[in-house]
Amino acid sequence: MSAATTRSRTPDRLCAEAVDLARAAAEEAAAPGVVGEHVGLVSEGDRVVTHFFECKEPGYRGWRWASTVARASRAKVVTLDETVLLPGSDSLLAPEWVPWSERLRPGDMGPGDLLPTDADDLRLEPGYSGEDEPAPNSAVSEEMAELVEAEDAEVAGGAPATLPVVPSRGSIASVAEELGLRRARVLSRYGLHTAADRWEEANGPKTAMAQAAPAACVSCGFLLRVGGSLGQAFGICANEFSPADGRVVSLAYGCGGHSEAAVMPKPPRPAPPVIDETRVDPFPLRPSPDSGSVPASADESSAELGHS
Secondary structure, eight states: OOHHHHHHHSOOHHHHTOHHHHHHHHHHHSOTTOEEEEEEEEEEETTEEEEEEEEOOTTOTTEEEEEEEEOOTTOOOOEEEEEEEEEOTTOOOOOOOOOHHHHOOTTOOOTTOOOOOOTTOTTEEESSOOOSOOOTTSTTSHHHHHHHHHHTHHHHTSOGGGSSSSOOTTSHHHHHHHTTOOOSEEEOHHHHHHHHHHHHHHSSTTSHHHHTOSSOGGGOTTEEEOOSGGGGTEEEEOOTTSTTTTSEEETTOOOTTOTTTSOOOOOOOOOOOSSOSSSOOOOOSSOOTTSSSSOSSOOHHHHHTTOO
16 A cells, blocks of 8 residues: 555544534535534545534435535645535435336326327337339429419418428328328337237236136137237227226136136026916807707798797
């Protein structure tokens, strides 16, 4: 160990004795009554010493007021360098600052909140490309666009390129608008995979609900199929009694609300009674002409005798 290092670690006597100067500087920088007892000192270098005082400020537990004093070589007068408030080994510190983009969690957004996306967001990709320049005589060329803007100037009250909502005519965005491609950016493969991983973790085969399910969603009648490549692995649950109702679920997910898990049997239909006591048998008031021995038409002799 060199002599210079030994001197720098040994506090200078005059600087170490300048406790009153260090306290006065700390009390001047702090509010009245928040500078406590002298809790120590440390040598910062040759003839440079920092005095520490207890901080009584509410909310700054364990913090210390630090006043650094020094003197020039062969000088007898000690001067003040600086006074700051520093945390100690057991001080109460605020949590480490994290950008909002990393603090944001699903469900944090409320009504009226806006979530901006970066222009180079990996989850998105252009819905249409404007890299290729159109031909000079094309309807979407710059020359033709200027003519169209001049013709529509009186009707629109200004060039369409200056309107806040409608894209400028003659641009790739205008053509995409006319073709129905209203989205400037669409989901990229990276964004698709991250969404699939997130849905797989929330409603996938490894969840406790799926592990205890009698069958998977792929055979459930309440599963709504989705189009595209996602339909090969995911669907939407339409069972109002399922915990995943209205959510994207994996085809390997399952719950107790499976349509074929417990089919209620139809109630048995009773056999018809042998004697039906609930039905009324109609009997005619007059016998049928062909039901007895009485002829259907009375002869003349019986009519004269008064027989009916």
